[in-house]
Amino acid sequence: MPIRLSERWPEVSSDRLLSECVPPPRFSDVRFETYRPGPGEPSQADALGVLRERGEILAEPRRERSLWSRLRGSAPVAPEKPGIYLDGGFGVGKTHLLASLWHVSAGPKMYCTFVELTNLVGALGMRPAVEALSAYRLICIDEFELDDPGDTVLISRLLGQLVAAGVQLAATSNTLPDRLGEGRFQAIDFLREIQGLAAHFDVRRIDGPDYRHRGLPVAPEPWPDALVEKAADERPDASCDHFVDLHHHLAELHPSKYGALLDGVGTVGILDLRELTDENVALRLVVLADRMYDRDIPLITSGVPLDRMFSPEMLKGGYRKKYLRALSRLIALANAVTDH
Structure with missing residues (x-):
């Protein structure tokens, strides 16, 4: 049974926040x-x-x-x-x-x-x-x-x-x-x-x-819903959430808890990814993308391709640099998954 991020309610103490102020795992050996x-x-x-x-x-x-x-x-x-x-x-x-x-x-x-x-x-x-x-x-x-x-x-x-x-x-x-x-x-x-x-x-x-995209496609093709759910069932410590459930849940958590939300998660699966038009929702997804990238957690999605997650208007706005960074990181995590 896959993990449901939308059903997790982590608590994070200030001591944990301070103790975690070290380079993320993907940069532990650089x-x-x-x-x-x-x-x-x-x-x-x-x-x-x-x-x-x-x-x-x-x-x-x-x-x-x-x-x-x-x-x-x-x-x-x-x-x-x-x-x-x-x-x-x-x-x-x-x-x-x-x-x-x-x-x-x-x-x-x-x-x-x-x-x-x-x-x-x-x-x-x-x-x-x-x-x-x-x-x-x-x-x-x-x-x-x-x-x-x-x-x-x-x-x-x-x-x-x-x-x-x-x-x-x-x-x-x-x-x-x-x-x-x-x-x-x-x-x-x-x-x-x-x-x-x-x-x-x-x-x-x-x-x-950007070294992450040298020789790589702009974004991988989205998976069918059934394959995302099947992969989440078969992979150890995988999560699987509908996109709407996930972004609604993120709105109820302080961003400082997004890292703890991913504790023990080996793969993130998201069903029915949609184009975003709400800046608040988009910015929360940016923070989640950063915490996933820190932990090098592979990503599997259905719905719209990742490079269409942020609307054209958003990619021209004041938060453009954040959205471009998130896309760069999410695409790298999605390209790490090759079996489907």
């Missing part, structure tokens, strides 16, 4: 040595070099160096800016580099997405969050987003206090491929919104095609 800059993409090799240099510094235990060691130059020289920001399009390896930096760094350290960080601050409260996170030497923030001014102001306040406490920061963001300057406005917006923090960040642009 290292700088496994990153392969694309041929003809010098910005990727440049970003790798910059992150390696920071990793050498952060690999050392946090301590005050003696005058003699500084004169001898026996340890790497600290960067001028405490923050590094990787700006680029989809699937160019920014998360790979960010997770690699986390892996080589000495603790205490933290890794989360922007959404997970806002959820954490909401769960803990601003003052307790500052107190807890000030103890970290490095905080890595994947997928920094600027489409919610309230969240941006909240995190800007938090990061300002963390930088003042001596915390090193590393962040990434996806950008819109058709924006002027190939998405450079995303980095500019980031710097403008955090104002006082602007001088603390070294912004690096990473160019290149």
Whole structure:
């Protein structure tokens, strides 16, 4: 009997939210040595070099160096800016580099997405969050987003206090491929919104095609309903939900619980996938897609093809970058399933 996500009601404590602030399983084994800059993409090799240099510094235990060691130059020289920001399009390896930096760094350290960080601050409260996170030497923030001014102001306040406490920061963001300057406005917006923090960040642009779609079709053909249900019955720990039931259930859960919703799930099956026209429903599906991608959970769907899940109007709107990221990830998860 397949799992019904729409019948699960997970509870997630703030302690769990904090303890889960590590790279997702699909990035647990990545290292700088496994990153392969694309041929003809010098910005990727440049970003790798910059992150390696920071990793050498952060690999050392946090301590005050003696005058003699500084004169001898026996340890790497600290960067001028405490923050590094990787700006680029989809699937160019920014998360790979960010997770690699986390892996080589000495603790205490933290890794989360922007959404997970806002959820954490909401769960803990601003003052307790500052107190807890000030103890970290490095905080890595994947997928920094600027489409919610309230969240941006909240995190800007938090990061300002963390930088003042001596915390090193590393962040990434996806950008819109058709924006002027190939998405450079995303980095500019980031710097403008955090104002006082602007001088603390070294912004690096990473160019290149989306590696997840090299040689792959835009989207796989949807499965018939009966085959989705059959596969969910046969696969261990598979879930199977009607799309309407699933998105109604997501509306009743805080997004911070979407990861726990997937606990123990090995494959996600969705029946009767439909084109979305409601932004609220679409944004919840984006968060679920991120949590599925973090856990590398294969996806089987019937209904409309995945590349038609978001309406043309949505793909032209203010949340376009989120929807494109979700499509890129969902298609990769769906292409991981080959037997039907």
